[in-house]
Amino acid sequence: MSIATLETPNTSAATDNILSLNNIEVIYDHVILVLKGVSLHVPRKGIVAILGANGAGKTTTLKAISNLLKAERGEVTKGSIVFEGERVDKMSPNELVRRGCIQVMEGRHCFGHLSIEENLLTGAFTRRDGNAAIKRDLEKIYELFPRLKQRRTSQAGYTSGGEQQMCAVGRAMMSKPKMILLDEPSMGLAPQIVEEIFEIVRRLNAEDGVSFLVAEQNTNMALRYATYGYIMETGRVVMDGEAAMLRENEDVKEFYLGVAEGNKKSFREVKSYKRRKRWLS
Amino acid sequence: MSDVAARPAPNLLAKGWVKSGLIFIAVVAAAILGAQFDDSGTLYKVFIDPFQQMVQAPDLLAQTIWEGLVSGVLYALIALGFVLIFKASGVFNFAQGIMVVFAALTLVGLYEKGVPAFLAVILTLGVMFVLAVTIERVVLRPLVNQPDIILFMATFGITYFLIGFGEALFGGSPKQMIADQLWLPKGAIDLKLFGGLVSLQKIDIAAAVIASIMIAALAAFFQYTRIGRALRAVADSHKAALSVGISLNQIWVIVWFTAGIVALITGIMWGARSDVSFALEIVALKALPVLILGGFTSIPGAIVGGLIIGIGEKMGEFYWGPLIGGGIESWLAYFIALGFLLFRPQGLFGDKIIERI
Numbered sequence: 001m002s003i004a005t006l007e008t009p010n011t012s013a014a015t016d017n018i019l020s021l022n023n024i025e026v027i028y029d030h031v032i033l034v035l036k037g038v039s040l041h042v043p044r045k046g047i048v049a050i051l052g053a054n055g056a057g058k059t060t061t062l063k064a065i066s067n068l069l070k071a072e073r074g075e076v077t078k079g080s081i082v083f084e085g086e087r088v089d090k091m092s093p094n095e096l097v098r099r100g101c102i103q104v105m106e107g108r109h110c111f112g113h114l115s116i117e118e119n120l121l122t123g124a125f126t127r128r129d130g131n132a133a134i135k136r137d138l139e140k141i142y143e144l145f146p147r148l149k150q151r152r153t154s155q156a157g158y159t160s161g162g163e164q165q166m167c168a169v170g171r172a173m174m175s176k177p178k179m180i181l182l183d184e185p186s187m188g189l190a191p192q193i194v195e196e197i198f199e200i201v202r203r204l205n206a207e208d209g210v211s212f213l214v215a216e217q218n219t220n221m222a223l224r225y226a227t228y229g230y231i232m233e234t235g236r237v238v239m240d241g242e243a244a245m246l247r248e249n250e251d252v253k254e255f256y257l258g259v260a261e262g263n264k265k266s267f268r269e270v271k272s273y274k275r276r277k278r279w280l281s
Numbered sequence: 282m283s284d285v286a287a288r289p290a291p292n293l294l295a296k297g298w299v300k301s302g303l304i305f306i307a308v309v310a311a312a313i314l315g316a317q318f319d320d321s322g323t324l325y326k327v328f329i330d331p332f333q334q335m336v337q338a339p340d341l342l343a344q345t346i347w348e349g350l351v352s353g354v355l356y357a358l359i360a361l362g363f364v365l366i367f368k369a370s371g372v373f374n375f376a377q378g379i380m381v382v383f384a385a386l387t388l389v390g391l392y393e394k395g396v397p398a399f400l401a402v403i404l405t406l407g408v409m410f411v412l413a414v415t416i417e418r419v420v421l422r423p424l425v426n427q428p429d430i431i432l433f434m435a436t437f438g439i440t441y442f443l444i445g446f447g448e449a450l451f452g453g454s455p456k457q458m459i460a461d462q463l464w465l466p467k468g469a470i471d472l473k474l475f476g477g478l479v480s481l482q483k484i485d486i487a488a489a490v491i492a493s494i495m496i497a498a499l500a501a502f503f504q505y506t507r508i509g510r511a512l513r514a515v516a517d518s519h520k521a522a523l524s525v526g527i528s529l530n531q532i533w534v535i536v537w538f539t540a541g542i543v544a545l546i547t548g549i550m551w552g553a554r555s556d557v558s559f560a561l562e563i564v565a566l567k568a569l570p571v572l573i574l575g576g577f578t579s580i581p582g583a584i585v586g587g588l589i590i591g592i593g594e595k596m597g598e599f600y601w602g603p604l605i606g607g608g609i610e611s612w613l614a615y616f617i618a619l620g621f622l623l624f625r626p627q628g629l630f631g632d633k634i635i636e637r638i
Contacts, residue, residue: 068524071426072426073426094523094526094527097525102524102525102526109520110521111517111518111521113516114517122511122527125510125525126526175526
């Protein structure tokens with residue numbers, strides 16, 4: 001990790017960012033306004049976390065970037081998304097993967113009837129650099145996830161949740177991405193497996209220089225591995241800052257880390273406090 | 282939670298098999314009883330007499346099986362077209378039957394306009410490609426993410442468009458397939474078998490061989506190529522396929538074009554046995570029981586299903602048909618399919634539904 005990622009990424013140095021969202025608005029089905037002006041930046045070779053509760057807009061933000069929104073009748077109606085200095089808001093997922101930005105969807109979405117190995121190979125669909133290179137990368141994935149190698153011939157539908165998550169990450173890696181959008185990698189997994197997956201994220205980031213934008217509800221885990229975090233609520237970014245700073249922030253501690261300060265408050269008090277905060281931000 | 286959801290399925294299956302086993306035993310017992318007491322009764326005619334005939338005249342049996350085999354191969358070819366599109370886009374393509382007719386008509390029509398036969402085949406392939414691209418652009422792309430039933434209705438639209446378009450271009454009268462010009466063999470081979478003559482039409486042999494080659498090629502394509510893998514991935518989950526950068530539009534064109542190639546070959550083979558007319562489209566609906574039998578998502582299923590239906594039909598017609606005045610052939614297939622729906626709804630080889638609870 002370089003020092004660059006330790007600077008606040010949304011100050012001037014735009015050239016350093018691999019991905020920038022500028023004030024984007026997303027509308028589903030032409031009527032439902034889901035994102036109300038979200039801006040965020042991912043520095044090159046950085047790990048950035050988007051945190052927030054259910055329905056905050058984390059997944060929508062990731063899908064707006066990868067443009068899987070279109071398949072769900074969503075649309076970016078305002079703002080711009082810049083990846084590697086290029087506007088990508090109107091680009092198909094296929095073109096984006098070609099340019100090196102791939103999403104790992106929430107809930108894994110492995111191809112259940114394909115074997116693990118075939119799953120990994122579909123990740124290389126957009127590559128044009130020949131079978132030898134693909135084979136080499138496949139071995140690398142197996143080295144990263146020894147468990148996948150053991151289960152390479154079994155149908156992905158019959159593997160465990162953790163194995164499927166590894167398969168999904170490995171499949172994304174097979175496209176040789178510069179950046180991975182990782183949606184809720186911890187969902188439904190044992191803490192130990194979650195830890196293992198985040199360790200892999202760190203390793204890929206350090207060894208291959210892959211940037212990550214991770215949407216997580218598991219705030220604790222995400223802030224341990226990310227360098228920078230954005231906190232979202234009902235379609236807006238309500239707070240952002242260095243991971244270390246967020247970890248120490250009293251509000252974050254209370255709302256997302258479950259560490260209350262002093263005497264316990266009732267749920268009602270918490271809610272009203274939250275609402276006030278939202279108006280302020 | 283998970284227990285409750287998982288329990289009913291195996292139970293039902295077990296009950297189903299028990300039930301069918303009991304019915305079978307009861308039927309056999311009744312047959313034996315009936316035959317014992319009554320030499321010219323109905324049960325004797327249904328359960329004993331046909332089998333005696335089979336044993337007494339094995340050459341006729343061989344002939345019947347062969348004919349069933351050939352029509353089975355042709356059913357399998359049509360079913361294959363359905364399976365390809367169903368796998369990749371989850372759409373039951375009602376237009377597959379008319380695509381067979383349209384491809385054959387285009388081929389014959391081009392030949393009649395003076396295009397050499399083999400050039401006409403290549404041009405017809407071109408037409409099928411254009412058709413695939415057009416369908417993807419005009420029908421599939423605007424309807425993406427709509428419920429399956431809407432796409433299904435859209436294929437009805439395609440069907441009637443192709444009927445009208447084909448009639449406008451080539452006229453509605455039946456045409457002769459240009460079998461000779463395509464070097465398809467004519468005549469028959471007579472085999473001496475079991476003390477009788479079994480006559481095999483050469484065109485039928487050619488159909489079986491060509492169909493086998495094509496099926497093997499398709500299976501290899503699906504299993505071992507990059508595009509084939511992508512096709513299976515799309516069949517599994519559209520969303521996940523999109524997320525790894527597989528272009529659905531590209532895949533759909535490929536799949537519809539492949540179905541078009543299958544349609545052309547089916548059209549040539551079928552047309553060479555009878556003639557090329559819009560009536561073929563109705564025959565194509567025979568693919569439906571084949572699919573129910575074999576499973577909508579399985580290529581081997583389409584083949585085995587086609588053969589079972591083909592042979593079952595011919596045997597039923599020949600041995601049991603006279604009992605009720607003939608005409609079994611037109612509905613027996615649907616009857617078999619109904620039986621399968623009761624006991625094995627996913628078909629013989631259909632994808633097992635994998636669901637983690």
